Amino acid sequence: MNKYCQIYNGKSHWIFESETVPEFASNIIIKNITSLGIQPKEGWDYDLAIDKFTAPVIVPTVSDDPSQSPLQLTILEALQKQILELQNKLLESEGVI
Structure with a gap:
């Protein structure tokens, strides 16, 4: 099979x-x-x-929700960048990219 x-x-x-x-x-x-x-x-x-x-590649998005403070948005953007970097490292280590 x-x-x-x-x-x-x-x-x-x-x-x-x-x-x-x-x-x-x-x-x-x-x-x-x-x-x-x-x-x-x-x-x-x-x-x-x-x-x-x-x-x-799954890219988390930063919400345009006005209830989020500037600090929350800054943290989300930093996390988004780190997630992308880690995801790329993982895919490279597995030979996928």
Whole structure:
């Protein structure tokens, strides 16, 4: 049994196991991911040009809520920056980016 990933619009859309590769429309790619060291998850990006999956970068947003004080916004912005840096370091260490 092999593990496959259905790729649609540059995203990992559906991961499934099958003995055969099902037929889909020409704009949908089916990729055998059985032997990949890092298994992609649904929602990951796929770059056809380099044949590589990458985890999506989740960027927390700072709210425009007027009830937040300037200090709260400053803290949230600093945390957002740290989260992005840590997420990138983790993805680099795992060879994803």
